[in-house]
Every structure is written in structure tokens, then in C-alpha cells.
Amino acid sequence: MAQKVYLSNYEFKEALNKYLEKIGSVFLNKEIINTEESLGRVTAEAVYSKISSPFYNCSAMDGIALHSSKTIGASEKRPVILEEGKDYIVVDTGDPVLREYDCVIMVEDIVNIDQNKIQIYKSAAPWQNIRPLGEDIVENQLIIPSGHAVRPVDIGAMLAGGVNTIEVYKKPLVGIIPTGTELVEPGSDLKVGDIIDFNSRVFSGQVIEYGGIPKRYGIVKDDYEVLKETLKRAVSECDIVIINAGSSAGREDFTSDLIADLGTVYIHGIAIKPGKPTIMGQIDNKPVLGIPGYPVSAYFIMEKVLKKVIEGYQGLKLKEPQRVEAILSRRIMSSLKYLEFVRMKLGYVGNKVIATPLSRGAGATMSLVRADGTLEVPQNVEGIEAGTKVEINLMRDMEEIKNTIVCIGSHDPVLDILADMLHVKSNHYYLSSAHTGSMGGIMALKNEETHIAPIHLLDMESGEYNISYINRYLKDKKIALVKGVKRIQGLIVQKGNPLSLKSISDIPAKNARFVNRQRGAGTRLLLDYYLRKLDISPERINGYEREEITHLSVAAAVASGDVDCGLGVYSAADMMGLDFIPVCNEEYDFAVPVEYLELDMIKELFQVMKSSEFLKELDKLGGYDYSDICEIVYI
Amino acid sequence: MAQKVYLSNYEFKEALNKYLEKIGSVFLNKEIINTEESLGRVTAEAVYSKISSPFYNCSAMDGIALHSSKTIGASEKRPVILEEGKDYIVVDTGDPVLREYDCVIMVEDIVNIDQNKIQIYKSAAPWQNIRPLGEDIVENQLIIPSGHAVRPVDIGAMLAGGVNTIEVYKKPLVGIIPTGTELVEPGSDLKVGDIIDFNSRVFSGQVIEYGGIPKRYGIVKDDYEVLKETLKRAVSECDIVIINAGSSAGREDFTSDLIADLGTVYIHGIAIKPGKPTIMGQIDNKPVLGIPGYPVSAYFIMEKVLKKVIEGYQGLKLKEPQRVEAILSRRIMSSLKYLEFVRMKLGYVGNKVIATPLSRGAGATMSLVRADGTLEVPQNVEGIEAGTKVEINLMRDMEEIKNTIVCIGSHDPVLDILADMLHVKSNHYYLSSAHTGSMGGIMALKNEETHIAPIHLLDMESGEYNISYINRYLKDKKIALVKGVKRIQGLIVQKGNPLSLKSISDIPAKNARFVNRQRGAGTRLLLDYYLRKLDISPERINGYEREEITHLSVAAAVASGDVDCGLGVYSAADMMGLDFIPVCNEEYDFAVPVEYLELDMIKELFQVMKSSEFLKELDKLGGYDYSDICEIVYI
Structure with a gap:
């Protein structure tokens, strides 16, 4: 080596x-190009007009051109009658006004009396409704400076100013x-x-x-x-x-x-x-x-x-990203040796911008796709505490971020479908979900970092879902539970179930290689519930410590052959072409602060959830019961 | 008609x-295109990955792959010796890690002992430095939703996820x-x-x-x-x-x-x-x-x-312009009948954004070029008072606006050259000048709407320039006068001077058609000074009421033949190929609040003004004396 x-x-x-x-x-190689093809190009020299625009005195209105002296004394009582050719000529907007005329009367102020006679009720002032030569651009005037990226309006002004080619920097x-x-x-x-x-x-x-x-x-x-x-x-x-x-x-x-x-x-x-x-x-x-x-x-x-x-x-300074001030939701540790760029997810919740770090792996392409911005942690800074106000360089429009429903909690494949259908229906709204597990969702609600939290938390004592957790952890908040789906959880196993696994107790019995979910995930709690019930100690599960954070990644680990099984939902197994051993039905619901139920985007979301298109998608995925979807339980 | x-x-x-x-x-015609050619295109369907990325377990580091069990007990005191082929294989970042291995030790933690033996000083944990299958993207995962404009990073994630064509809306x-x-x-x-x-x-x-x-x-x-x-x-x-x-x-x-x-x-x-x-x-x-x-x-x-x-x-909501809150510098009147869009010039002066309406003529192309933003005056609103806080839709980056020197006051062709040279020298700084005449400049300083005010104001009593006006109108402010140029003012007349005009008194004497400057312009005050001195009443000047707002537009009016003469600077006459009858020398200086002298962009501006390149340009224009340029008089 x-x-x-x-x-x-x-x-x-x-x-x-x-x-x-x-x-x-x-640097700075130049070339001459046609002005009309210069959109976005950067000027190498200041551009000065070659002619005035307009380059003659012209009418600013549709109407008649005449000498103002002919209108003196005109009034409602004593209209002045004028004759075409003798007193005036008809002009349209932009027509030249010859030197013998000094004003234009607009068509709306004229009454026709016969073929070539009109009358007016008001005298006209010299130069009224005339655009004098050079009104817009005067010959030799600066139109745009050098080092300027050409915009559509610049092209217009340059052509109007008689500039048909310009010198730009080569791309x-x-x-x-x-x-x-x-x-x-x-x-x-x-x-x-x-x-x-x-x-x-x-x-x-x-x-x-x-x-x-x-x-x-x-x-x-x-x-x-x-x-x-x-x-x-x-x-x-x-x-x-x-x-x-x-x-x-x-x-x-x-x-x-x-x-x-x-x-x-x-x-x-x-x-x-x-x-x-x-x-x-x-x-x-x-x-x-x-x-x-x-x-x-x-x-x-x-x-x-x-x-x-x-x-x-x-020779151009490109646009810097917009910046926004945000509150850091979690502590960030950083090396003293490096200036570090951390991809951040932003949420606009309760009039505050909340910034949460995304995966920091250098191979995490999706963290770039999902990022709303980046935080720069300077060299010689060891970390930034949660709650600190930080400056974020935006990678996405702040307007979009403000119109995004933040959804932190448990993962289910239906969230992706929901996000997409919401945006198709109301193309200014977005749903952004982060998969922290159900307890992560509860904590995000507690810290006011999310609009909604998808959860499926089984009360080990009562066997009831979700409500007792909200009562315990969020008692000082007004929370509604919007019913979601009942979904089948079970063992995701290899196609054909080669180990013939039938239940959770088979995992240690057949020494199957298992992949777990992360701490705080409802699915992990479910496993723990069953292990306790079956009196199996976690050490007996081969792979209890290996964690994945979504149902899909559990299924992917099984599909790769790295492990024999994992606990997850039917739809994930089905998507990967794997087999599935049902274990139980559970309630996957949405906890929402009551005040957010009134937000237009949240209303739209639940409209989508109730729609027949969405329910059809649930049927397609399989394994979901939506009999009480969108029912609201106020807690 | x-x-x-x-x-x-x-x-x-x-x-x-x-x-x-x-x-x-x-609406919404769709087509299928290659993912790699999809930059900026809008997805017609949500894009889901077809494969996982990585699609096998791979090394996250350059190093060796091995089974962690072989490293147990390794320490500084008791290094473990490993043999290539038997215990480990060498891997580079991204290389697959075969199923018999469960970890990677990075090259920095390895000491070579001979050709195919190494030693290590620390045990390795299972799965360390391995990027598991699907770490970045899991098969069937949502990559981007529908209605999304594709960015470079999206192309990367889609290709990594095995998506080589996508459905987009037709352009x-x-x-x-x-x-x-x-x-x-x-x-x-x-x-x-x-x-x-x-x-x-x-x-x-x-x-x-x-x-x-x-x-x-x-x-x-x-x-x-x-x-x-x-x-x-x-x-x-x-x-x-x-x-x-x-x-x-x-x-x-x-x-x-x-x-x-x-x-x-x-x-x-x-x-x-x-x-x-x-x-x-x-x-x-x-x-x-x-x-x-x-x-x-x-x-x-x-x-x-x-x-x-x-x-x-x-199927896409295009980016809305950024908005900024600004203080309106002048009252805007508007018709009750229309929603009105007013082009605005913005200035960032003394930590406030000041918005000033630009020309409202529908033919004013240059007002679009010069605009920094637009103000919407709603239908049924008659006007907005000066001093009101208004929302401006930005047409230019706020960062650029903050780096722009606001220059309100008297016009001279050198301002264009100065603006251009400043930006060439320091490509993040800009100079934006508005031509309101010298008195307009004084008022803008008084109202704290400008960084600098170019003025040439002749004291009718003392014959001295500028200082007495600053003393009179800006006595509560600390203002410095940065000396500019002495320039020749004179009569701009037709080529060949057909009326043989020799002085201002010839204007009424020969009934020459004159074009004046706007009220508040130093050049108009200069005319008034001479008319008073020569005891000529303004009514005797044919065209005293016809106003232009720059030297160049005065010259353009003369060049067009509409008028016979106007008062202005030599350089304007020269640019238009006209003749010029000198009347006097005047002092065109820059009034600057002392605090702004410390701004980096202002310092840069005066550096440019002193530079030999700029003085060379003055020589080219002709008619300027720059013997005391950039000398500072504290008033």
C-alpha cells in the first residue's frame, strides 16, 4: 500500500x-454580439445610446395634432370648430408631429360634427400630449454600465437607442x-x-x-x-x-x-x-x-x-443567495479545523423560522435535494447551541418555505403521496416531512417546530394509541388528533420467506438477522412492546442495534440480503417485492395544534386526505384501513 | 374619423x-425527456427512485475492509497485526465491501509494516466507515415532487436513483x-x-x-x-x-x-x-x-x-419578486380608476431604504432600465403621502442596492463616466444618479435621501459657489464639500451658429428659440443670474417655460432644430456635434455628509475621481478644469 x-x-x-x-x-475575454441575442450576457463596456428615442417629436395619444393657438377660448359654452387639413391632422400614438403643430388633443376630448370637422370644448396647452425628441433616451446617454448582466428591458432600451451590437465578456x-x-x-x-x-x-x-x-x-x-x-x-x-x-x-x-x-x-x-x-x-x-x-x-x-x-x-458578481435569520432547533457540533457547510431544513412555524440540520454525510445527495439552505459554521468554532439565532443562506425561496407544512414524526410511505397530491392540487403549498419517529414528532410539537406530527404510539398499559402520549407530553398545549389510517405492521421478510418466519418469537428462535428502527420510532416501541409481552430480551435479537430510519430503508436492507427481516408496514414490503407476515393493526394519526387547524394550507392538506383520489392511492398501496380518516379528536 | x-x-x-x-x-401538455437534459424543466409527475444509492454496501473511506472481530483488543500497547488477503482487502472510497467484511478502517489509522502486513492500534466497530445500501436513496423513495423546477442537484439524485428519463410539462x-x-x-x-x-x-x-x-x-x-x-x-x-x-x-x-x-x-x-x-x-x-x-x-x-x-x-408558480419595506420620499398621486404600477428608484441611505418614484410615462423605457423595484398603488387609492412605509417589489438585488452610492442633484455627463469607472474598479459598488438639479440635491441631503449631492450653485450676492447654500439650507448637518471640476457653461447653438449668437443678451435681441432647464437646476439659476444682471425680463426669452432636465437633452433639442439655443456645458454640445459659446466658468462640486466620507464605497468613488484614467476622460470630453479635484472643504 x-x-x-x-x-x-x-x-x-x-x-x-x-x-x-x-x-x-x-480573465475577461471580450466579444461583440448582436444586442438582440445578449440576454444574460455581461457588458464589457458601458453602453451609450447612438440616437435619441423618440428621435422626432411624436404624438403621445391617438387624436389630432394642431397649433394650440387655434384652440384659445374653447369652452363648453363656446366650442371651437376645427377643420381637418386646414386646422389639424389626425394622428395615432407615435405618429410624428410636424413642426407647424405644437400640441395633440386626445380622441376622447373631440366631438365629430361631420366627415372632416370636429369641435372641442377646452383650449389646449403648447406641448400637451407630445413626446418630445429624446424624451425617453437622449443621444449619447448611458444606457447600461459595463459589468452588467443584460435583462430584457435593457435590450429594449439599447435597440431604442440605436445600439444594435454590444461588447460582452465571453462565456x-x-x-x-x-x-x-x-x-x-x-x-x-x-x-x-x-x-x-x-x-x-x-x-x-x-x-x-x-x-x-x-x-x-x-x-x-x-x-x-x-x-x-x-x-x-x-x-x-x-x-x-x-x-x-x-x-x-x-x-x-x-x-x-x-x-x-x-x-x-x-x-x-x-x-x-x-x-x-x-x-x-x-x-x-x-x-x-x-x-x-x-x-x-x-x-x-x-x-x-x-x-x-x-x-x-x-467580470460579474453573481447573485448571492438570499439570507434569512432562523432559530437552530438542535445543537450542531463542528470541527475546529474546518469551515463547515451544513445543509439545513427550514420550517416556518408560528411566525418563527426554525432551522434543523440535515444529514451531514458527504455522500448524501438527497440532503442537497431536501435542503432549504446552508449554515456556515466558521473555522475555530466548535459548535452552535440549540436555540441560537443563525443566518441561513437560502437554497429555496422564502415564500415557498412559508407555504410549506412542516411534518415531523413517524414515517409512512403515504406521506410522499400526500406531499405530491397537495402540491398538485394547490401549487403554492408544499408538505415537507422529516422522519424522526413518533416520539420525535411529539418533541417537535412540544418545541413548536412542526405544524403536524404523524404518530403511532401504543400505550403499553391500555393498548390504546396516541392519545395518552399527547396527554402526557403535551398537556400544556391544545392539540387535536386528526385520525389517519389504520395500517398493518408486520415482519418484512425475503421473497418466499426462506426462514419460514411466522411471528416475532421466531426471530430469536431461528436466529434470523434483524434490522431495527431508530430510538423513538413507534415501530421500535411496537417491537419492544412485543418483546416484553413475549418475555424476549433484546440481546437475543441478532441486529437489535442496527438502525434504519424509514420503513423503506428497512425493506431495502432485507431486499439486499444483508438481513433476514425487519418490522415495518405492508406497503414498504410490497414496493420492494418482499413477503410480509402481519403482526398487528395500528393507528397512524396526525397530532396538530388546534390553532394550526385554521391555517389554509393545513385545511387543504386534510381536504386532499379525504379526497377519493388519495383513498384510491391507499387502496393501490394496500394494507391501509381509512374508515375514520380525518375525524378530529380534540384532546 | x-x-x-x-x-x-x-x-x-x-x-x-x-x-x-x-x-x-x-394547459399541462406533457413530454418525456432525458433526465440529464431536464435542467429548469417542470416535473409533470413525482419522481421516485428506481434503485437504491449506493446499491451495495460500500466503503466510505480509503482504507481496508475487514471483519471487526479481527480487531478486538487492539490498543497502542498491544497493536493487532493483520495480513492482506487473509484478514483484509484494500479498498478505496466507494469500493464495495463484500459480505464477509463488516467494517472499514481508514488509511490514516493504519501503519504499514511490510508489503502485505499492517498494524492497527484501535479496535473497529461493526459497520464503521461503511455506507450501507440505500444510505443516500432507497429504492422507490420520492426524489422530487411533481410541479418542481429541476435544479442541478435534482439531476444528480435522479440519476443516482436510476431515473434516466422523466415526464415534464412542455415549454x-x-x-x-x-x-x-x-x-x-x-x-x-x-x-x-x-x-x-x-x-x-x-x-x-x-x-x-x-x-x-x-x-x-x-x-x-x-x-x-x-x-x-x-x-x-x-x-x-x-x-x-x-x-x-x-x-x-x-x-x-x-x-x-x-x-x-x-x-x-x-x-x-x-x-x-x-x-x-x-x-x-x-x-x-x-x-x-x-x-x-x-x-x-x-x-x-x-x-x-x-x-x-x-x-x-x-403547472409551476414562478418566483415572485423579493419585497422590501421602504420609505416613500415623495407623495404619489394615483387615479381611483386604476391599479397602478409605479417604477421606483431605491436608495439605502443611513440604514433606511428610501423609495423615489421614477418617470411614470408609459413610453419611458429608461425608467424600466433604471428601476430598482415597483410600487403597486391599489385601485380606489388616490395617492400615498411622502414618509409612508411602502412595500416594494424588487427588480434588483437588495445587496446591490445596499452597495449603491445614491447621488441626487445636478447633472453633468461626467457622472455617467464616474458610475461606470467605479463599477469597473470595484465590481460590487454602483453609483446611481438622479437629476433633480442642484437645489434638489440640497433638499435630498436635508431629507437624508442621498449620500452625495453634485451642486453648482452661484451665490447671486458674493459670486461664490456652493458654500453659502450649504450654510443656509443644511446648517444643522455636518457637510463636507468635495471639490469636483470647474466647467464651462455656455450657449449650445446649432452647428455653424446660424443666428450668430454671441451672448445671453442676443437671445431676446435675435428672438432665438430657447430651451430652459427645470426649476431648481443650477444652470437655470445661472440663466436667472445673468438675466437679472443684464436686466432682461424672462418673458422676453422665447422658450423660458420649456424645460429639459439634463444638459444632453438641452443639446438634443437644439440638435433637432426645435430650438436655436440653450444653456449647458461644453461636453454636451460637443457630444451632439453642436457649437458652443462660452458664458462662464462654474464650480461643480459634491456635497457629502461627513459621516459618509468614511463609507468604503464613497472612498472608492473619490479614489476613482482622482485616478489618472478618470482625468484622461475629462480631457477627452473637454471643457473641464480639475486642478483641485477631491480637495475636501469641511463646512
Whole structure:
């Protein structure tokens, strides 16, 4: 094993500034383009008008043009009669007003008396209803400055000002080289060890959003010479090149050597998380970046480094994300060694913005999809306490966040369907669910972090669902229980049930490998309830400590063959084509503070839940009884 | 004159909702596209993953995979020695971890002892550094809902989840028909009466921004049959058609008849300003809009109507503009009959956002270019008083507005150059100037609405510039006078000076047609000073009442032949190729509250003013003396 472990740990801003300074000289290539094709392009020079607009005096109204002196003394009692051709001419809006006329009377103020005679009841003032030459734009006037991204209205003003071509910065062509012997194209037949190359497609989208033009090269296997040839070609064809990945310290990670071989490596390793193994280099005067392989690391390096490189290239400061102040719902720990970017879920609950950290794994693509924003935890900060006010960089519109129902608690596949149907029905509303288990939902209600909490909590004494938990934990709040579905919980087992499991007591009996749910999940409590009832100690369950956080991921673990069984709902087993041994029926309901029942979006949600389309979906999934759906129990 | 004057005055929201309801049935055409080409497209169905990601258990680190049982008891004192092949295999990040192994130890925690032996100092926990199957995405999990605009990260998650094609709403093809005998293509040789067709190009840009695909037809002259054929063709080729203009009540405005002829007109005329003469119709089940001809009216109808039609077509709510609370600097009067959109200039001065209405003319394209936002004055509201807190819909980023130096006062062509050079030097800073004349600048300082005020105010008694005015009007403030330029004021006259004007007294003597500057302009005060000195009464000046608000527009009026002369600076005359009769030298300086001298953007501005590049530009313009530029006089 000859692995190189030598990344540096440059402070991020320092590294970036050093790099931008090094590559600064290659920037700002200009070209001349047609004004009408300049939408979104960045001006390289200030644009001054070449002609005035209007370039002659013209009528601002439909009406007649005449000399104001002919109208003197006109009144209701003594109208003035005027003759076409002799006294006036008819003009439409925009028609030129010749020098012998000095005003326009609008058509609404005119009474026709015959074919070519009219009368008026009011005298006209000189210059009324005339747009004088240059009223809008005067020749040689500044229309837009340099370094300005052209908008539709700018195109209008430039064309009106006689400017038909403008000088803009070239959009950089960004070469994207995906590397790795394990990479395969999307749509390939997959075998174990393959990784679908989706990173390079995300990069293409990001490059477009930053104003560059992406050029994706084919996947390059981990072969130094092949990669070298591809990199040479990309550098000769493009303005900026990014290589993904091979920027870490693995066996085949030789991106850094390669860049050094063909050019210069300025930085290898920055104090940022995720994103540490980043390479900033230059070959033949062109910026070359080594982007880490983990999708989340890659995303942030694109946002924080490539975006700045493209900004520099175009002489434009791209829009910064909007920011919002939020209250942190949970403590965040962070390393003193790194500037850390934490993806956050935001909820607008009870007039406060609540920010909750999402999964921090660098491989968690879905955390980027689900994120509403990011929190930057500075280097040299060890953590931030729950309850602290923090600034969040928004990844989603605040308006959308305000129109989103926050749903924290137990997971069931119907939540996804509900979220989708709500948004289809009322396209300004959203449902965002976080899967913390039923007790997590109760705690979120207690802390006023959620609008609704889906729960299925079995009272071990009474055998009743949900109500006793609300009474116990939320006694100082007014909570309604909106009835959801009765669903079948059972053992999710391999297709064909090879171990012939029949009940929970078979798990230890047949030494089946089990996968559990996380602490606080209602399904875990259900297991514990049965273990107690059956007098089985948890140590006898092989896999009691292995946790998954949704029914689907339990089913996926069974489907993979890693484990033999798990406890979950029928629909999850069915989706994965697995077998299912029913254990019991349970009540999956929604706890909602009474005040939120009045919110329009919550009303819409329960409308959807009652709708025949939704009930049809429940039938399709199977395993649900919805006989008392949306009945409200005030507690 | 057979003009039709019959527009209705529908309340805007009512009209729009009625229309959207009428055309609703044509919406939501779907198509299947490749996921990798779906950036910005709107999902027509919720997207669920087809495979898990990772779809096998894999290593989260570069290191070795092994069974944790082999590490039990390892410590600093009693390292455990392991052999490659027998005890472990080497894995890179992402490599599969076979079923016989249950953990990964990272490379940093390993010490090589020989070619295929290592030692470790710490036992490993089961599942450490392994990314289990489905850790990121579980098969059948919801990735993105329907009605969602695809972002780069969504493309990544979909491809990772094995989703290679998705169903999206079709982007509407929007036909744009410019009509009008007076219209000519940009770049044509212009003659009086021609109007450059820039509207259709602005529409193209707007359609792209709303997510549609523009298809621009050639200009159609005002001929009913030709227009009818073009409209028929556009309706058959496109999904939505807009006609511009012919929506008002002029002689050749038959768009409404034409739509009624081929289909249905639902609405003609809405209570909105600008934008009243709007037509909403439908032909062959396709939405057809008649857009007013005035550029500002057209812009708002595109924003307020076409944008909603495209939103409906794509099943997507497009982003609403950000809003900001601002203090209105001047009273706004508005008609009770209309919902009115007023373009606003915003300034961030002394921690307050100040909103000042821009020109309200429907032809003022530049007011759209210059606008930072819009204020909606509701129907049935007569006006809003100065000092009122109002909500502004932003057209520009608030961050940019905060980084903009507000400059209200006297106009000089050097301000444009200064604005541009500042932004080139420091691309996050902007200078925005409003031309209200010197006294307007003094008042803006008094009301704390501007950072700097360019002034040239001659004390009629002392003959001194600027200082006495600051002492008189701003005595309760700490103001510094930053010296600007001495500039030559004089008579701007026709090329060759056909009337042989030699001085101000020649204006009445030779009955020259004059154009004046607006009240409060320093240049107007200068004229008044000379008229008083020369004992000429203003009535003797032919055109004393005709006002322009910049030097350039005075020069443009002279160049057009409408007037014979005006008072202004040399550079304006020179830009327009006119002759110039010097009258006097005056001091054009910048009054700045002392506290603002410390703002970084103000410091940058004066750095630019002192720079040799800027002084070179002054030399190019001619007529400026900059011997004491940027000297500061504390008053």
C-alpha cells in the first residue's frame, strides 16, 4: 500500500483569494454580439445610446395634432370648430408631429360634427400630449454600465437607442472530465462496484447556472497516460477545466500529480467541510480544478470555488443567495479545523423560522435535494447551541418555505403521496416531512417546530394509541388528533420467506438477522412492546442495534440480503417485492395544534386526505384501513 | 374619423382569474425527456427512485475492509497485526465491501509494516466507515415532487436513483407578432415616423425568463387580411400567441376585431396603469393576448398576464419578486380608476431604504432600465403621502442596492463616466444618479435621501459657489464639500451658429428659440443670474417655460432644430456635434455628509475621481478644469 497522505489545510478564503490572484490574468475575454441575442450576457463596456428615442417629436395619444393657438377660448359654452387639413391632422400614438403643430388633443376630448370637422370644448396647452425628441433616451446617454448582466428591458432600451451590437465578456467554456475506473454512464447495466457518473451532469447544470458553457468529456478510467491526454485536450479546447475526482489521497488519486506535471498546483487541500481534498491549479494559463468525488463535497466546491472563477472570468458578481435569520432547533457540533457547510431544513412555524440540520454525510445527495439552505459554521468554532439565532443562506425561496407544512414524526410511505397530491392540487403549498419517529414528532410539537406530527404510539398499559402520549407530553398545549389510517405492521421478510418466519418469537428462535428502527420510532416501541409481552430480551435479537430510519430503508436492507427481516408496514414490503407476515393493526394519526387547524394550507392538506383520489392511492398501496380518516379528536 | 372608443375597465385580478379559468383546459401538455437534459424543466409527475444509492454496501473511506472481530483488543500497547488477503482487502472510497467484511478502517489509522502486513492500534466497530445500501436513496423513495423546477442537484439524485428519463410539462412556444406600419427592424435607415421594433425583442427575453420558447414573426403592417393570415399561422404553429400592438382605440387598432373574428375576446381593457388597453382572448383553444404598444405598458402586461399564463401552462408558480419595506420620499398621486404600477428608484441611505418614484410615462423605457423595484398603488387609492412605509417589489438585488452610492442633484455627463469607472474598479459598488438639479440635491441631503449631492450653485450676492447654500439650507448637518471640476457653461447653438449668437443678451435681441432647464437646476439659476444682471425680463426669452432636465437633452433639442439655443456645458454640445459659446466658468462640486466620507464605497468613488484614467476622460470630453479635484472643504 503506497498511499500518499499529504493534503494541506489552507484557510478557505485565503486559499481562494490566492488562487484568484494567480489566475486573474487569463480573465475577461471580450466579444461583440448582436444586442438582440445578449440576454444574460455581461457588458464589457458601458453602453451609450447612438440616437435619441423618440428621435422626432411624436404624438403621445391617438387624436389630432394642431397649433394650440387655434384652440384659445374653447369652452363648453363656446366650442371651437376645427377643420381637418386646414386646422389639424389626425394622428395615432407615435405618429410624428410636424413642426407647424405644437400640441395633440386626445380622441376622447373631440366631438365629430361631420366627415372632416370636429369641435372641442377646452383650449389646449403648447406641448400637451407630445413626446418630445429624446424624451425617453437622449443621444449619447448611458444606457447600461459595463459589468452588467443584460435583462430584457435593457435590450429594449439599447435597440431604442440605436445600439444594435454590444461588447460582452465571453462565456467560459468549462471542460468537465469525470474520472474513475468504477464510473459508468447512467443507464448502464449495473454490477456491484459500479458508480453511476451523475456528478458530471450536476456540474453541467451548475456551470449553466453560473453563466458558463459546459463541455462534458467521456469517463476516463484511472490510467495516468489516458487521463493526461484527455486533460491536455480539454485544456486546449476549453477556458476552464475541472476534473472529478481523484483529488483525495486514495491509491489511484493522481489528479494532483497530473496537474503538476502539465502545469502548476497552487493549492491541494483546504480547510472546508465537506470539500477538503480540492485542487486549484493552472495549465497553459487556464484554471484547472480538481473537484472531490463525494457529491456533496463537489457541490460546495462548485458553489464556492468554480462559481467565483466564472464570476472573475465574466467580470460579474453573481447573485448571492438570499439570507434569512432562523432559530437552530438542535445543537450542531463542528470541527475546529474546518469551515463547515451544513445543509439545513427550514420550517416556518408560528411566525418563527426554525432551522434543523440535515444529514451531514458527504455522500448524501438527497440532503442537497431536501435542503432549504446552508449554515456556515466558521473555522475555530466548535459548535452552535440549540436555540441560537443563525443566518441561513437560502437554497429555496422564502415564500415557498412559508407555504410549506412542516411534518415531523413517524414515517409512512403515504406521506410522499400526500406531499405530491397537495402540491398538485394547490401549487403554492408544499408538505415537507422529516422522519424522526413518533416520539420525535411529539418533541417537535412540544418545541413548536412542526405544524403536524404523524404518530403511532401504543400505550403499553391500555393498548390504546396516541392519545395518552399527547396527554402526557403535551398537556400544556391544545392539540387535536386528526385520525389517519389504520395500517398493518408486520415482519418484512425475503421473497418466499426462506426462514419460514411466522411471528416475532421466531426471530430469536431461528436466529434470523434483524434490522431495527431508530430510538423513538413507534415501530421500535411496537417491537419492544412485543418483546416484553413475549418475555424476549433484546440481546437475543441478532441486529437489535442496527438502525434504519424509514420503513423503506428497512425493506431495502432485507431486499439486499444483508438481513433476514425487519418490522415495518405492508406497503414498504410490497414496493420492494418482499413477503410480509402481519403482526398487528395500528393507528397512524396526525397530532396538530388546534390553532394550526385554521391555517389554509393545513385545511387543504386534510381536504386532499379525504379526497377519493388519495383513498384510491391507499387502496393501490394496500394494507391501509381509512374508515375514520380525518375525524378530529380534540384532546 | 371613425374611431372606436369602447374599452372596458375590468378590475385586474378579476379579469385575470376569469381569463385563466377560460383558458385553463389547454394547459399541462406533457413530454418525456432525458433526465440529464431536464435542467429548469417542470416535473409533470413525482419522481421516485428506481434503485437504491449506493446499491451495495460500500466503503466510505480509503482504507481496508475487514471483519471487526479481527480487531478486538487492539490498543497502542498491544497493536493487532493483520495480513492482506487473509484478514483484509484494500479498498478505496466507494469500493464495495463484500459480505464477509463488516467494517472499514481508514488509511490514516493504519501503519504499514511490510508489503502485505499492517498494524492497527484501535479496535473497529461493526459497520464503521461503511455506507450501507440505500444510505443516500432507497429504492422507490420520492426524489422530487411533481410541479418542481429541476435544479442541478435534482439531476444528480435522479440519476443516482436510476431515473434516466422523466415526464415534464412542455415549454410553451410563444408566438410574438409585432404589428404596425410605422415599425422598422433595428438597424434600418430611420426616417421621421419610423419606430424601431424593440418591443418584440424585449418580449422574447421575457418569454425565455418565464420558461417559454419565443418565436418572433416578422413585422406585420396594418393590413387586416395580412395580419389575419399571420395570426392564423402563429396560432397553428405556437401554443400561445401575443400581438403587439393594436390593442388600443386608434384608427388602425383592429387586433380585438381580429381575435373576435378568429376566436373569442374575453376581456378588452383592464383597470391597470400602465397597461389598460390589453386584450385577452383565445383562438382554437390557444391563449391569444393583445399587448399594448407602449413599452412600459407592454412590460407590465407581460409580467402580470403572460407570466401567469405560462405558469399555468407549466403547472409551476414562478418566483415572485423579493419585497422590501421602504420609505416613500415623495407623495404619489394615483387615479381611483386604476391599479397602478409605479417604477421606483431605491436608495439605502443611513440604514433606511428610501423609495423615489421614477418617470411614470408609459413610453419611458429608461425608467424600466433604471428601476430598482415597483410600487403597486391599489385601485380606489388616490395617492400615498411622502414618509409612508411602502412595500416594494424588487427588480434588483437588495445587496446591490445596499452597495449603491445614491447621488441626487445636478447633472453633468461626467457622472455617467464616474458610475461606470467605479463599477469597473470595484465590481460590487454602483453609483446611481438622479437629476433633480442642484437645489434638489440640497433638499435630498436635508431629507437624508442621498449620500452625495453634485451642486453648482452661484451665490447671486458674493459670486461664490456652493458654500453659502450649504450654510443656509443644511446648517444643522455636518457637510463636507468635495471639490469636483470647474466647467464651462455656455450657449449650445446649432452647428455653424446660424443666428450668430454671441451672448445671453442676443437671445431676446435675435428672438432665438430657447430651451430652459427645470426649476431648481443650477444652470437655470445661472440663466436667472445673468438675466437679472443684464436686466432682461424672462418673458422676453422665447422658450423660458420649456424645460429639459439634463444638459444632453438641452443639446438634443437644439440638435433637432426645435430650438436655436440653450444653456449647458461644453461636453454636451460637443457630444451632439453642436457649437458652443462660452458664458462662464462654474464650480461643480459634491456635497457629502461627513459621516459618509468614511463609507468604503464613497472612498472608492473619490479614489476613482482622482485616478489618472478618470482625468484622461475629462480631457477627452473637454471643457473641464480639475486642478483641485477631491480637495475636501469641511463646512
